[in-house]
Amino acid sequence: MLYKYKALDICKEVVVYRDIPRIEFVTRINNNYPNIRLRVKFDADIERKIFFRETQFGVIAEPTEYFTRAGGTQPSRIPNFMSWFDVSDGVRGITFMNKGLPAVEIIKDSVYITLLRSVYGLSADGIAGPLVPTQDALELKSYTFEYALQPHNGDWQQAEMYKQAQEFHHLPISIQADSSGELPSESSFIEISPNNLILSALKKAEDSDEVILRFFETKGETTEAEVKLFRALSRLTLVDLLEREECELPFEGNKFRLEVKPFEIVTLKLRF
Template sequence: ARDFYKTLEKQEGLPAINTELNFVFEGCYTTHADIKKYNRVLENALPQAEMLSAAAALYGRNYPQDAFTDAWRKTCFNQFHDIFDGSAIHGSYAYSKKLFNIAYETAVLELDGSLKTMGSKIKFQEKTGTPVLVFNTLSWQRDDICEIKIPVGSAKEKFRIFEGKNEVPSQFTGIEEDENGKLFLKIVFIARDVPAAGYKTYYALQGSGPQIGGGESLRAGVTSSTIKAENKFYKITIDPLTGCISGIFDKENSYEILPTLESANMLQLLFEKPHDMSAWNIGKISRTEDLSLDCTVTLVEDGPARIRVRVCRVFGSSSFCQDIVLYDGMRRIDFPCRVDWQEQGTKLIDSPMLKVAFPFSLKESSARFEIPFGSITRPANGHEYPSQKWMDVSGITESGIAYGLSLLNDSKYGCDVKEGVMRLTLLRSSYDPDPRPDKGIQEFTYSLFPHKGRWDARTVRAGYELNNPLVCIPVERRTSNVVRQDLPEIHSFLSLEPQNLILTAFKKAEDSDDIIIRFYESEGRETSAEIKFGFQVKEAGETDLMEKEIRGIPLQDGKITLKTGKYEIKTLRLKM
């Protein structure tokens, strides 16, 4: 190999390729939805657990280095190409699920233990109910939905949520009973201004008085011809006959996002003709069928924190339930889905593939797709493209303003854009080598994120927020006085600016007790990074990806400033 490259160095005029070396086997982006979900869950859960464990280690908890190494090895094993792309035999996925379960159990165990350690160090207010710790593992301050379970002795008990002395709009969503018969009250609320890579404390107080309403114009309405949902940013209209969205009005920009007479959140079945290597390849499409009939549409939640409209329908032996969720004061519109997929492909009949479609009306539009540590523009030609957490179409409205739509997801990788429609591929029914890769219950969420202006780091952040929910747990008050309570009720361990810089790792070093942080530039522009620390750092240095130091970095007033190139990945070592 060395001789080969030495020979090349002597030649002149060699062609240069400065674009992607894709695309083959487009079916692999979607086949075997289970392994795609396992991978995405662990890509998010393990870094979250590492961050919380590294933070808890600052206060005496043991950092489980060996457990994380084992969990990452199992995660990476499942990324072997014939496993992750869905082209392995059926039996191999039982082993992959076992590896996932072990790695996920590690993440949950360490995350829970770390939160309990930090919870024991926080000086909570006296006699103010049950503390609720809300942790944000992303490197920017954010607002997002918080879902908690409060242990109760009776299903009749009621709780309200407070931030200090101020009540926060919240709503009761149900009672859950565990295997031991213990009851839990389920409550949701919007946690606001949760610090970057840090936490904020709320309190759950028992009481049956009336809950305060939402402050951001959150309301719903039902008539025989429409169901409407509205918050500070949007008015959404749902057609009860089709279950599709017939209007999304952007109140801030006085702009109707959907083209006239078009429907959004349209489930479509594309039928692939029989073909070889069906797990790898998408066959020629014989017909497309919109799922726009025979549905039930129900307003299932109408509270001060969120509105939830449920759309259910049946096709063949499969059933589909989608929720359309609008939150108080949030720009993201979520679509959590539960599909019982029973479609069976064979070499003798056309096999259905499930997509969801969102039309748009933008001139001079361009399509952009997230790739690892960056994004790329591709032709809007209907080709099946791979993407990570988001795809985006940005352009110009009829009134001349720059505008865009981002379609986010929590576990899907195939998508396409053509002729004013963006689509996310949800499920397939390939038949070889595995004759039944996706039969059964499938759960996933995609989201719509409209934005004024063309795409930027707002879309990148929205994708991370969907994939990294706030970690919210009630904390048992400490009764012993042995442990010092030094932490405040609200704290940030690290913040990273400007917004185009994205933190991807906050963990212990592989070879010492130093802390490693890693981030990248997401917009393709050079910038100056400013990193502020909420803990004492004595020395800092830049390293390569293997954590070998390249150079020292000066610290000033508890922060670091350094130049970062476009799409550059930076890794820093911090000595305590």
């Protein structure tokens, strides 16, 4: 138990691995205190003017502060990053990962991650509009928050921190099975290389029994993709996001290669 009050209990669990340089945090909160904001602060000891954040199918740079005539220099809040963001100086850095905690603020060399914000109403000052009660936004209940950080050398591209963040968000699932069937004891359903290509979707096509495969480039580099499947293909087609066919692509058995542009989204239709 980290903190206990009549209206607020906070319990934090810190997970340190022997072979993984990632530190994970599990914070459990039982909140009965209205109109509060709970944040965790990390002293990164790295003060930069920009940081990098994951966005939909890519990574972009954002300023850590902005300037206004009225208020001068103000810290920027991270706008809707996905699962990770990185603060580094090119020599060393820290990548912050989370599961559903996109509200973050960077002030000088400190990082603040918002866990919980409780409000009783909107437009409470009467100037922006009439008071709108928000009873459900008081957040008077129990929550569990999961987040992590990982120090690294170099920048986020050199350290392949996008891969580390994917591993934090997509933990392996083990299922016990019997020994019947024709598959080998060890096999991979699909292999995509190199590491800067991120699998986004693998599903049945909307209008046929074919399989849709989607991946994207996340490092900002032109890349030659190599994909290996568990069985041979009979047809390979490039399609758009609506699964409309554009052109057929060459393949060799269960393998194929293609060039991927920086941050490009590739969608393919597979027929076995």
